[in-house]
Structures are given as C-alpha cells and as structure tokens.
Amino acid sequence: MSDAVATPDTGTLPGPGARVERARLGRQWIALIAAAVLFVALYPVFSDDLYYQNMIILSMVFAVGAVGLNIITGYAGYVSLGQGAFLGLGAYVVGLGSTKVGGSPWIWIPAAGAVAAVLAAFLGVVAMRARGHSFVILTIAFLFLLQILATNWDSLTNGTGGITLPLPTWSVDYQYWPFYYSLMALVALSVLMAWWIRRNKFGMGLIAIREDEDKAATVGVNTRVYKILAFAASAVLVGMAGGVYGYYLTFIDPLGMFNILLSVQILLSLLLGGRATLWGPVLGAFIVEPLNEVANNDFGGGNARLLIFGGLLALVVLFMPRGIIPTVRRWLDALSRRGRAGLVGERLDGRIELPKREAPGARAAPAEAALLLELKGLEKRFGGLRAVAGASLSVPAGSITALIGPNGSGKTTLFNLVDGTMTPNAGEVWFDGRRIDGKQPWSRAHLGIGRTFQITRLFRDMTVLENVVAPLRSFRLGQLTADAVTGAEAQRAEELLEFVGMAKYRDQPCSDLSFGQQKLVELAQVLMLDPKLIMLDEPAGGINPTLIERIGEMIRELNARGKTFLIVEHNMPFVLGLCDPVLVLARGATIARGTPDEVQRDPAVLDAYLGEDFRIEQPVRA
Amino acid sequence: MTEFLQALILGLLIGGVYALLAAGLTLIFGVMNVINIAHGAFLILAAFLTWTLWDAAGVDPLAAIVVTAPVMFAFGWLLYVTTVGRIRKAPPASTVLLTFGLALVIEGLMGLIWGNTSHSVRPSYFNQSFNIGELFLPKAQVYGGIVALVVLSGLYLVLTRTWLGRAIRASAVNPQGAELVGVNVGAVAAMTFAIGVGSAGAGGAIASVLYPFLPGSHYQWIARLLGIIVLGGMGSLPGAAVGALALGVAETMTVTYIGPEWATAVPYVFVFVVLLLRPQGLLGTRLREDVAKA
Numbered sequence: 033m034s035d036a037v038a039t040p041d042t043g044t045l046p047g048p049g050a051r052v053e054r055a056r057l058g059r060q061w062i063a064l065i066a067a068a069v070l071f072v073a074l075y076p077v078f079s080d081d082l083y084y085q086n087m088i089i090l091s092m093v094f095a096v097g098a099v100g101l102n103i104i105t106g107y108a109g110y111v112s113l114g115q116g117a118f119l120g121l122g123a124y125v126v127g128l129g130s131t132k133v134g135g136s137p138w139i140w141i142p143a144a145g146a147v148a149a150v151l152a153a154f155l156g157v158v159a160m161r162a163r164g165h166s167f168v169i170l171t172i173a174f175l176f177l178l179q180i181l182a183t184n185w186d187s188l189t190n191g192t193g194g195i196t197l198p199l200p201t202w203s204v205d206y207q208y209w210p211f212y213y214s215l216m217a218l219v220a221l222s223v224l225m226a227w228w229i230r231r232n233k234f235g236m237g238l239i240a241i242r243e244d245e246d247k248a249a250t251v252g253v254n255t256r257v258y259k260i261l262a263f264a265a266s267a268v269l270v271g272m273a274g275g276v277y278g279y280y281l282t283f284i285d286p287l288g289m290f291n292i293l294l295s296v297q298i299l300l301s302l303l304l305g306g307r308a309t310l311w312g313p314v315l316g317a318f319i320v321e322p323l324n325e326v327a328n329n330d331f332g333g334g335n336a337r338l339l340i341f342g343g344l345l346a347l348v349v350l351f352m353p354r355g356i357i358p359t360v361r362r363w364l365d366a367l368s369r370r371g372r373a374g375l376v377g378e379r380l381d382g383r384i385e386l387p388k389r390e391a392p393g394a395r396a397a398p399a400e401a402a403l404l405l406e407l408k409g410l411e412k413r414f415g416g417l418r419a420v421a422g423a424s425l426s427v428p429a430g431s432i433t434a435l436i437g438p439n440g441s442g443k444t445t446l447f448n449l450v451d452g453t454m455t456p457n458a459g460e461v462w463f464d465g466r467r468i469d470g471k472q473p474w475s476r477a478h479l480g481i482g483r484t485f486q487i488t489r490l491f492r493d494m495t496v497l498e499n500v501v502a503p504l505r506s507f508r509l510g511q512l513t514a515d516a517v518t519g520a521e522a523q524r525a526e527e528l529l530e531f532v533g534m535a536k537y538r539d540q541p542c543s544d545l546s547f548g549q550q551k552l553v554e555l556a557q558v559l560m561l562d563p564k565l566i567m568l569d570e571p572a573g574g575i576n577p578t579l580i581e582r583i584g585e586m587i588r589e590l591n592a593r594g595k596t597f598l599i600v601e602h603n604m605p606f607v608l609g610l611c612d613p614v615l616v617l618a619r620g621a622t623i624a625r626g627t628p629d630e631v632q633r634d635p636a637v638l639d640a641y642l643g644e645d646f647r648i649e650q651p652v653r654a
Numbered sequence: 655m656t657e658f659l660q661a662l663i664l665g666l667l668i669g670g671v672y673a674l675l676a677a678g679l680t681l682i683f684g685v686m687n688v689i690n691i692a693h694g695a696f697l698i699l700a701a702f703l704t705w706t707l708w709d710a711a712g713v714d715p716l717a718a719i720v721v722t723a724p725v726m727f728a729f730g731w732l733l734y735v736t737t738v739g740r741i742r743k744a745p746p747a748s749t750v751l752l753t754f755g756l757a758l759v760i761e762g763l764m765g766l767i768w769g770n771t772s773h774s775v776r777p778s779y780f781n782q783s784f785n786i787g788e789l790f791l792p793k794a795q796v797y798g799g800i801v802a803l804v805v806l807s808g809l810y811l812v813l814t815r816t817w818l819g820r821a822i823r824a825s826a827v828n829p830q831g832a833e834l835v836g837v838n839v840g841a842v843a844a845m846t847f848a849i850g851v852g853s854a855g856a857g858g859a860i861a862s863v864l865y866p867f868l869p870g871s872h873y874q875w876i877a878r879l880l881g882i883i884v885l886g887g888m889g890s891l892p893g894a895a896v897g898a899l900a901l902g903v904a905e906t907m908t909v910t911y912i913g914p915e916w917a918t919a920v921p922y923v924f925v926f927v928v929l930l931l932r933p934q935g936l937l938g939t940r941l942r943e944d945v946a947k948a
Contacts, residue, residue, distance in 0.1 A: 111747035113754065158926060161933040164746045165689045165888065169880050173925040176877060180919045292873065296758065303751070335765035342758025349752045350740060 065311060076212055085208050089280060091321040092215040093119065096273035097294075098301035098313030099222040103266040105299075106308035107235055108259065109242030110159065114171030116294030117178050118148040118267040120286075122274025124182065127195040127284040137197060137279040141214075141272050148271020149264040156263035160256055163245070172292070179290035194285030197278065211280045215273060219314065222269045227310055229265065233504070234512040238262055239308075240502050243491035250451050251503035252477035252561060261512070296341050297324065303348050306355030315356060320344075403462075404429040404565055404596050405450065410459035412445055412620075419445040420456070421620030427565065432587060432597040434611035436604075436631075438641050442620040443600045444486060447567055450598075451483045452476045464564060478506050482563030486570045486600075488550040490542040496553050497538040500525040503560045528556040532586065548575035555586070565596045572603040584610055608632070616640065656788045661906040663791065667799035669902025671860050674802040675875070676882040676894040677809060678853035684826040684889035685846040686742060688749040694876030695760040696851050700726050700858025701775075701867050702768050708775045708862075715775045715863045716801050722855040723805075730851025734844045742843060757872060764869035774866040798860040805856045806895075809849070813891075822846050826889065874918060881921030884928050887938020896936060 076085055101115045122144035129140035155174055162170050182189045189195065202210060229235040237258045240248035249255050278284045297320050305316030323344075327336040352359060405427040412420040420442040427433045435443055448454040450461055452473035461469040468476055482503075490499050501517045517525075529535045532552040537545065542553065551571065558566060571587070572580040584606060587597055601607045607614065608628040616624040616631060618640035624631055631637055679693045700722045707713040707721060733756065741748055779793040813819035824832040825842045833839050861867070861875075882901050886893025901921060908917045928935060 109747075111750065158930055162929045165683075165750065166884065166929055166933060168747065168750045169689070169884060169925055170929055172880070173877070173922040176873070177919060177922040177926070180916075180922070184915050184919075293758075296754075299751070334770065335762040338758045338762030338765065342755045342760075342762060345755030346737065346752050346759065347755075349744075349748050349755065350737065353744070353748060 073216065076207065076209055080207060082207060085212060087322055087325055089208060089212055089215055090324070091318045092212075092219050093273050093277045094298055094301050094321050095314045095317035096215070096218050096222050097270050097298035098305070098317050099219070099226050100266040100268075100270040101298055101302050102226055102307060102309075102313045103229060103238070104262050105302060106313075107230065107238040107242060108262050110163075110167050110259075111299075112171040113168060113292065113295050113299060114155075114175035115266075115270065115298045116292065116296075117175040117290060118152065118270040119274035119277055119294060120178065120182070120284075120289030121148050121151060122271035123278025123281075123284045123289050124189065124195075125271070126275035126278050127197055128188065130197060130279075131195055137275070141275040144275035145268045145272040148274070149268040152263040152267030153260050156260035159259060159263070175290055175292060175295060179286050182286035182290060189286070192285060192287065194283055194288075197282045197284070199282060200279075208280070211276055214276050218269055218273050218276070223310060223314065225265065225269065230310070230516075232512065232516055233514045234258065234261070236498070236502060236516040237504070237512075239494065240491050243493055244489050246453055246473070247485070247489040247491070248502075249473035250453060250477060250483055251557065252474050252507070253502070253504055254472070254474045254507045256472070257507070257509075258512075293337065293341065296345065297321070300341060300345055300348070303353075303355055304344070306357035306359070309355070309357045312355055312357045402429045403427065404464055405598065406462040407446070407450070408460040408462070410446070410449055410461065411457045412442075412449055412454060413457050418620050420449065422459070423617065423621050424459075425615050425622045425625070427596060427598050428613075429564075429596055430591070430594065431613065432591050432599065432611045434607045434614040435598060435600045435617060436602070436607060436614060437617035441617045441640075443617055444569060445620075446617065447483060447569055447600065450476075450567065451481055474504075474507065477503070477561055477563075480561075480564035481567065482558035482561045482565070483567040484551070484554045484558055484569055484571065486573065488547065488554045490545075490550055490554055490557070492543040493541065495539050495541055496529065496534060496545070497522065497525055499542055499553055500528055500556045500560050503557060505561055525556070525560060528559050529553075531559075532556045533582070548579045551575060551583070552579075555583075559590075563595070565598060566590070567598045567600075569600050570602065571599060572601055572606045580606060657910060660789050661910040662903060663789065664795060665903030665906035666899055667791070667795045667902070668864065668906065669899035670799040670806075671802040671857060671864065672878060672882060672902055673895045673898035674806045674809075674853060674860070675857035676879050676886070676898050677806060677891055678850035678857070679879050680883045680886070680889055680891060680894040681813075681822070681853075682847055682850040683883065684891075685822055686738075686749075686843050687746065688738065688742070688753065689746070689880075689888075690738075690847075690850065691750060691754040691876055692757040692760060693753075693850070693854055693879055694872035694874075695757040695764075696726060696730070696854040697858035697861060697875055698867055698869060698872045699729075699760055699764060700855040701862035702764055702773070703855075704859040704862040705768075705773050705775050708777070714777055715859055716777075716797055719801065719805070719856045719859045722859045723852045724855075726855025726858070727848045727852030730854075731844060731848035733851070734847040738847060739840070739844060742840070757876070761869045761872060768869070770868055770870070772866045772868045773862075775862040777863065780863070794863045798864055802857065802860055805853065809853060810891075812849075818842075818845060822849075877918075877921045881924040883935075885924050885935055887935030890935070890937045893935055893937035 097115050097119060104110045105112060125144040125147050126137050126140040129143060130137040159167050183191055237253045240253055241255055245255055301316030301320045302313045304319060305312030323340055327340050403426045407423055407425050410420055410423045437443055449456045456469060460467055463479060501521050529538055532555055534552050571583050591597060599611060612627055613625055614628050614631045615622055616637050623636050623640055624634045675697055679690055682688060682690045703722050704715045704718045707718045708715055783790045783792045821837045821842045824837055825839045829839050882897035883894055886897030904920050905917045908920050
C-alpha cells in the first residue's frame with residue numbers, strides 16, 4: 033500500500049504461498065502504523081512532558097515538509113534543497129498577517145498555504161527548462177533569495193530583528209495541544225494527499241516524468257502542467273505547517289526560517305525513510321528531529337548539527353540510497369521469493385500464433401492516398417553540424433513507409449522533429465492536414481502520432497501493464513484525478529499485450545525484460561495511444577530472427593486495420609519485404625523515393641551507402 | 655563617471671579571482687558531471703589554513719598558495735578516492751547531495767577548529783592602495799587579481815599542453831571514446847577532482863585577503879560560483895571566465911548603485927534569469943538528450 037510503484041501482488045511470480053505471506057506482512061504493517069499513529073495521538077493526553085511534546089511537534093513539522101517534498105522528489109524525481117523555504121514562507125505570511133493586518137494567527141494559516149502554493153507553481157514554471165543539476169541549483173537560489181528578501185525588506189519584515197507574534201491565548205492547561213493537533217491533522221492530510229495522488233493518473237504521470245521525462249511527453253503526458261501542479265501540491269500543506277510552526281515559536285526571523293539546515297533535515301527525512309514511499313518521509317522525520325534535539329542539547333548545537341546531518345546525508349547517499357522502508361521491503365521480498373524461478377528468460381518456442389481475428393476489410397489506403405505526414409524543408413543544426421538539412425518527404429495515409437539511410441544520415445533526428453522532442457531550425461511539419469511544428473510533444477501524441485525508440489525507453493520502475501496504461505490520448509484537468517489504471521484501460525492494455533504476445537508478463541517490472549521483450553511492450557504502449565501514424569525506430573534492431581518475423585506480421589496486421597507506419601530500419605530484407613514506398617535519407621536530405629525495387633537500383637542510393645569510389649570504373653566526367 | 659570606472663575595475667579584479675575558483679568547479683563538472691557543492695567549503699578551508707599560516711608564522715597570504723594548493727590537492731584526491739569516486743556513475747542528484755553533505759561536515763569541522771567567528775587575513779599592504787588619478791585600487795585586490803591570473807594561466811597550460819590536460823579534455827567530451835584510446839577515465843576523474851580542489855586551495859588563499867570569512871561563508875561562495883557557471887554554461891571554461899567577470903562587475907555595480915546589502919542577491923538573480931531565458935548559459939551547448947543512457 034505504500035510502495036515505490038504500487039506493486040500489486042504479482043500473481044504470477046512468487047506463487048500463491050508468497051501472496052499469503054505478503055498479505056500477512058501487509059496486515060502487520062498496517063497494525064504497526066495504526067499503533068504508532070494512536071500513540072502519537074494520545075501522547076499529550078497521558079503525558080504532560082513538554083520536552084517530548086515539543087519534539088513530536090517539530091517532528092510533525094518536518095514530516096509535513098518531507099511528505100510534500102516526496103511529491104516532487106520521490107514521485108517526479110526533482111530533488112530540492114529549498115523545501116524549507118515554504119515553511120519559512122508560511123511562517124512569514126502568518127506573522128505578517130496577524131501583526132500587520134490583524135486577527136488571530138490561525139485565520140492566516142490558509143493564506144500561508146495559498147502563498148506557498150503560488151510561489152511553488154512559479155518555481156515549477158522556471159523548472160520547465162531546468163532539470164537535474166540546474167534544478168537543484170535553482171532550489172538553493174530560491175531559498176537564499178527569499179532569505180535575502182526577508183533580511184533586506186526592513187519596512188515589511190523588520191529585517192534581522194524578526195517578527196514577534198502574540199502569545200497563545202488559551203489556558204496553560206492545554207499546553208501545546210492546539211499546535212500539536214493541528215500539525216497532526218496536517219500530517220494526516222499530507223499523507224492522504226500523497227496516497228491519493230499516487231493512486232490516480234496524476235501520480236502515474238509524475239512517475240513517468242521521473243523515469244523518463246521526454247518519453248513521457250511523447251506518450252501524451254502534459255509534463256508542463258503535471259510539474260506545475262506537482263510543485264503546488266508539494267508546497268501547499270507545507271506552507272500551512274510553516275504558519276503553525278511560526279506561531280508555535282512566536283518568533284520569526286530570516287536566519288532561522290530560511291536556514292538551509294531546515295531544508296537539509298526535510299530532505300534527509302525523506303531519503304532516510306525512503307523516497308516514493310507513503311510513510312517513509314514520516315518515519316524519517318521522526319528519526320531526524322530527535323537527532324536534532326540530541327545534537328542541540330547534548331553536543332552544543334551548531335557544529336554538532338552540521339556534523340551529524342552532513343555526515344548522515346553522505347552516509348545515506350553512499351550506503352543506503354533507497355532509504356529504510358524500501359531496503360527492509362527488499363529483504364522481506366528476497367526472503368519470500370527465495371528458491372522460486374522467475375518467468376523471465378523463457379524462450380520463444382518457434383512460431384507463436386497471433387490471436388486470430390476476423391478478416392480485415394479492404395485496405396484502408398485509397399488509390400490516390402491522402403498524405404498523412406508531410407515534411408517541408410526541415411532543418412536541424414547542432415552547432416556546425418546540419419543533422420537534417422532541408423529534408424522534404426511525405427507519408428501516404430495507410431502506407432507502410434520505410435525511411436532508410438546510412439548511419440548518421442539524420443533518421444532519428446527526423447523522428448525527434450516529427451514527435452516534438454526537438455524543434456527544427458527551419459521548415460514545416462504537417463500532420464493530417466494540420467501544421468504541427470509549433471506543438472508540444474504531448475499535443476502531437478494526442479493528435480495521433482506514436483513513436484518507439486531505437487534503444488527502448490520504457491518506464492523502468494513500472495510494471496509492464498502500468499507502462500502500457502501510462503499513455504494519455506488527451507489532456508483534461510479532470511483526468512488527473514481519475515484512477516491510475518481504470519478497468520477499461522486495464523482491459524484494453526491486456527488486449528494489446530495479448531496482441532504483442534506479452535500478456536504473461538503483465539505484472540513484471542520492465543527492468544526485468546529482455547531487449548526484444550521491451551520492444552514488444554513499447555509497441556503495445558504506443559498502440560494504447562491509438563495513433564494514426566506509428567513511427568518505429570529500428571523495430572528489428574538487436575533482436576532475434578523469430579521475433580523480427582513476428583514483428584513484421586504485427587505491422588502488417590495493424591496496417592490492414594488502418595494504421596500508417598513510418599519505419600526506420602537497417603535490416604534490408606525486412607524493409608524491402610514489408611514497406612512501400614521506401615525513402616532514402618543521406619546527409620540530412622531525402623535523395624530517393626520509390627518502390628523497394630526502384631530504390632535498390634538507384635545509383636544515388638548506392639553512392640550514399642557505399643561511397644562514390646566503390647565502382648572500379650568511374651564514369652568519365654565532363 | 656569615476657564612480658563607474660572604479661566599480662568596473664574593482665569588479666574585473668575580483669572577477670579574476672572568481673574565475674579561478676569557478677574554473678575548478680566547472681572543470682570537475684565537465685569531466686565528472688558532478689556539481690561539487692563542497693567547492694565553497696574547500697575554499698573557506700584554504701582560507702583558514704592561510705589564516706593559520708599568517709597568524710602563526712607570518713606567512714604572506716598570497717605566498718601561502720604554495721602550501722594551500724598542494725595540501726588541498728591531496729585532500730581532494732583523498733576525498734575522491736574515499737567518497738566521491740564511489741558514486742561517479744550515480745544519478746546527478748546523489749552526487750549533489752553527497753558533496754552537500756561533505757560541505758556541511760567541513761563547515762562543522764572548521765567551526766570546531768577555528769570557531770564560528772569572522773576571520774580576516776591582514777598583511778602589511780592590507781590597507782594600502784594604488785592611486786591613479788581619481789581612482790584608487792586597493793593593493794590586496796590588485797595583487798590578488800594578478801596572482802589569480804597567473805594560477806589560472808598555469809591551469810590553462812596544464813589543460814592544453816600536457817598529456818594529462820588532453821586526457822582531461824578527452825574524458826570530458828567523450829568518456830567512452832577516451833577509454834577506448836587508453837585513457838583511464840577513473841584515474842583522470844580523480845586527478846581532475848584533485849586539481850579542482852587544489853585550485854580552490856589557491857583561490858581560497860587569495861579570497862582570505864579580500865573578504866572576511868567564517869565557516870558559514872561557504873554558502874555565499876558556492877552561490878557565487880554556481881551563479882557563474884550557470885551563466886557561463888556548465889562545463890565551459892571560457893564560460894566560467896566570462897561569467898566570473900560578469901558577476902564581479904555586477905556585484906560591484908550593485909554595491910555602488912543599489913546598496914551593499916543587495917550584493918549577495920546578485921548570484922541568485924543570475925541563476926533565475928539564466929535558467930528562465932537561456933538554460934544552457936552563455937557559452938554552453940545544449941546536449942542531445944534523446945539518446946537514453948544505458
């Protein structure tokens with residue numbers, strides 16, 4: 033229930049005994065969590081020890097921060113060192129609101145959440161163009177920029193002097209209860225939100241982004257909106273927790289609130305507990321915050337905190353990068369599956385019959401076929417290299433068109449220009465009567481372009497079924513909250529897996545598949561988009577002859593059912609037996625087009641493949 | 655006008671020192687694809703070493719480079735072998751977190767050894783300046799800028815004129831290709847990391863005269879250096895030089911015309927603006943990202 037990628041009991045792999053075993057573990061796990069929650073909920077009732085109440089309150093503040101961070105770091109794969117900024121931001125909203133405008137600090141808590149969410153969304157907009165390293169740098173810059181603003185904007189924030197909030201007005205008999213329970217509610221809400229996101233389309237899209245962002249866009253995931261919403265979701269409750277935190281401390285200053293060590297503690301909580309797990313960040317926070325107290329009280333704070341958190345961060349990265357919960361889970365899994373052979377590695381025994389279908393009607397392509405895809409003077413430069421140099425070509429609707437050419441002639445770049453992974457320097461791309469070269473990759477996928485990759489790019493941490501279900505044929509906001517895998521989708525995905533002969537593997541993680549099997553799954557994945565045009569990048573490359581034959585049959589059958597194909601391939605017998613027309617690309621431009629026979633005899637094509645001097649007798653030139 | 659010229663020249667002088675420090679950072683990034691967040695901590699460590707040499711033995715801070723650079727070089731090599739090198743092929747986020755963890759540990763250790771108070775190194779020429787017309791140029795900045803330029807030139811010669819330099823550049827451009835022609839990329843990465851940290855050793859000695867420092871100053875420094883390499887284009891040495899001069903001038907201009915308290919914000923603004931408008935930086939190139947890494 034709280035796994036990296038929900039691993040439903042893999043019915044096929046570990047066998048029924050293991051399933052029972054796992055269900056038992058699952059129940060124990062739930063019981064453990066329930067006991068921990070109950071303990072925390074009742075603690076202040078049974079004990080009036082303020083030292084521990086304080087420790088739990090701070091742990092809960094970090095827990096909200098870490099569960100929020102999990103949405104962008106754990107699910108979407110964007111590591112942030114600026115998560116603490118949203119705590120500070122929330123505290124400042126509450127502090128400024130209640131002192132400058134008036135009212136109880138409590139009524140400003142929702143505003144704190146809203147401000148945090150808006151700024152996080154802005155960060156998401158900047159992050160549209162910054163990945164990996166750049167993004168981490170950006171988050172550090174974000175945090176320190178807020179600190180400088182809070183320090184220098186004296187007239188608003190009172191600078192380093194800070195803001196002092198009114199003391200709580202309730203009876204001292206209630207101790208810290210209002211802080212305690214409101215934070216507990218925020219932790220509960222955070223976990224609930226993370227759980228809900230993970231189980232619907234939104235979460236699935238975020239995981240696809242983590243696994244391979246460009247690929248996610250080519251299968252129709254609107255990565256831009258997903259990321260912006262994920263950032264907002266990761267900050268909204270953190271801003272509110274920051275507001276409670278500020279009120280609890282009753283003193284807010286730039287150095288304390290925008291201290292990078294807060295961000296480090298939040299990140300460490302997530303890493304230690306286990307990213308992309310549901311309870312990992314909470315567990316981590318309840319380990320890290322007590323350590324913080326120990327460092328402060330027993331070792332004099334400051335330098336000890338730095339040594340403990342810096343050292344722990346390095347150790348976790350070096351020795352336990354997955355975190356506690358996934359590591360423990362793996363041990364248990366390894367125990368329960370010991371001695372059982374996997375499915376993977378099973379061989380194709382000769383010809384596998386494709387499922388029989390009713391005979392297709394007349395071929396979809398009419399006599400003078402309309403053009404489904406048309407490229408006009410397309411150009412793409414990498415520095416001084418013109419990878420695609422004024423390529424013009426067209427793909428008739430209903431055809432199986434081949435695109436061949438020597439290595440480095442620009443075939444894959446051309447694919448990237450058509451599916452929107454890259455933008456051309458010049459030229460036009462027309463698809464189904466529309467000009468699409470300005471459109472985002474996901475819009476092109478929605479219009480009906482599907483594409484596979486030369487080196488397969490499946491989402492490695494997802495199962496086969498999840499991979500096939502991941503593509504989206506349209507984008508609506510409402511869709512985000514739909515179940516990750518609806519019944520209808522699962523059924524369609526299973527049909528497609530059946531079609532490519534991979535139905536048995538539906539619950540296997542994709543990282544366990546062979547290269548050929550991955551090609552089949554990627555084909556099923558693309559078919560899920562129900563595209564008009566299917567672009568295959570070397571479908572027969574690097575796989576065994578039996579499988580090549582099978583893929584050829586599938587292409588024919590799909591074509592008979594109306595799909596148009598554009599295929600890049602080096603296996604000439606495969607291409608020449610399957611495709612018509614054949615286009616030849618050399619040095620970034622099309623040099624020939626025709627039936628397989630015509631192209632085979634074209635001297636320009638021979639030149640391009642073999643060089644001009646392959647003929648012993650050079651034709652005499654004028 | 656004088657005010658402007660003054661700010662410009664001071665900016666270029668300090669920019670020269672930044673260039674040396676950013677060169678080490680961008681070199682490490684180019685070869686190893688690792689953003690070394692601990693670079694700021696390394697240079698503050700070198701500044702403290704310089705301070706101790708100056709305080710205890712009266713060694714001139716700029717002459718202290720002959721000690722700090724080799725010591726930091728060795729320290730860098732040791733750190734690489736024990737920690738950083740172990741995750742050379744891990745995803746970028748892990749290496750950032752590891753070097754960040756190292757930075758915190760070094761900050762904590764410096765606090766224990768030297769205390770969390772502001773230090774500065776004050777050689778005899780600390781308060782003197784050259785006066786040219788209405789301009790006055792503090793001697794420390796002039797000497798510092800010149801020494802930085804000398805060290806940077808040395809670094810440039812190593813990179814362009816030696817076998818090691820060629821191996822480093824080859825490993826940066828194409829690690830697999832470098833390995834095929836007999837370059838031990840792992841060993842080259844260790845040398846690169848050590849050279850980068852060694853250059854922080856030299857730069858830290860110079861910086862110790864220019865700004866007061868305490869263990870926590872490393873955040874401000876790493877912010878500057880990140881701003882520089884983001885602006886110049888990550889992994890590009892000429893980009894680092896251009897970015898460093900630009901940042902130096904932008905800082906002095908901010909101090910002169912807006913207010914000294916906003917100077918610290920300049921690198922962060924650089925980061926935001928560059929990543930919004932031109933993510934590959936001034937002299938960086940956009941890498942092909944369509945080929946999935948195995």
